[in-house]
Amino acid sequence: MFLAHIKQTISKSQITLTLTFLTAVVLAVSGCVMELEGPGAEDTEYDIGTNREWISFEEFVANTYKEPDQDGGVWVLDGDTPVETLDELYEYYELLYFSDGALAVHRNRGRDSKWSNSTKKNLTYCISNNFGSRKNSVKNAMSTATRNWENAANVDFKYRSSQDGNCTGSNGSVVFDVRYVSGKGYLARAFFPHQSRRTRNILIDASVWRQSTYSVAGILRHELGHALGFRHEHTRPQGPSSCFEDNNWRGLTSYDRNSVMHYPQCGGSNSRLSYLSSKDKSGARSLYGAP
Numbered sequence: 001m002f003l004a005h006i007k008q009t010i011s012k013s014q015i016t017l018t019l020t021f022l023t024a025v026v027l028a029v030s031g032c033v034m035e036l037e038g039p040g041a042e043d044t045e046y047d048i049g050t051n052r053e054w055i056s057f058e059e060f061v062a063n064t065y066k067e068p069d070q071d072g073g074v075w076v077l078d079g080d081t082p083v084e085t086l087d088e089l090y091e092y093y094e095l096l097y098f099s100d101g102a103l104a105v106h107r108n109r110g111r112d113s114k115w116s117n118s119t120k121k122n123l124t125y126c127i128s129n130n131f132g133s134r135k136n137s138v139k140n141a142m143s144t145a146t147r148n149w150e151n152a153a154n155v156d157f158k159y160r161s162s163q164d165g166n167c168t169g170s171n172g173s174v175v176f177d178v179r180y181v182s183g184k185g186y187l188a189r190a191f192f193p194h195q196s197r198r199t200r201n202i203l204i205d206a207s208v209w210r211q212s213t214y215s216v217a218g219i220l221r222h223e224l225g226h227a228l229g230f231r232h233e234h235t236r237p238q239g240p241s242s243c244f245e246d247n248n249w250r251g252l253t254s255y256d257r258n259s260v261m262h263y264p265q266c267g268g269s270n271s272r273l274s275y276l277s278s279k280d281k282s283g284a285r286s287l288y289g290a291p
Contacts, residue, residue, distance in 0.1 A: 103283025126163035153284035218273035252283035
């Protein structure tokens, strides 16, 4: 979920899930807090590597947001990253509670999550007709955001309008789909390159058009960064501890508070996600080559 930062804070008596939304009202923050029963004080254990209170995998699953949809639903982690299987979810759980760990690229099973040399030049996508009257604005925003990344690195996004009438997660004629959703509790979500086709979606929630802080192009710049394999910058040690996600990444540059991949509410200075920073560009080039 973009700009819906899920914090999981485990105390001795409760698990507090805080879903924080950035709004357009003078950058005010409104939160929704749901308190759930957790392990009692007598059951508390600590992970040595992270000094984080331990919870069982079953509790972790129960307290991780799952997105229901016609394809069976996926879990959404770290604000806007979908996970489609319990095996992948367990990998994340292990990293979070049992790993010391050290622009950043996501690591999957010890390897960079990135596109192959052939696919990176043919990142095809469709834009669903379910955007209705907003479709043209999404087309323009995608054109702007994809061009920004193409100017930074040796990648090519290609819009396939002929696939718009069947723009779903099961359409194998495109690498990913861009779809309208409503009531999801986030502005948008994306995916990483290693994930299966059914999860390779950029979903844009109706709430995008009820806020004015971020342009659609700005949100898509961020989400396309994930689609290229880049992690949230604020998960690094230099970011706020409250915004830590996991250690499953490799740094491509030094820490960058100005990155388009850094949540503004986590101390990022690119407050409107209006551009790629110089380190965003150099990091993208180091992974995919120069444009």
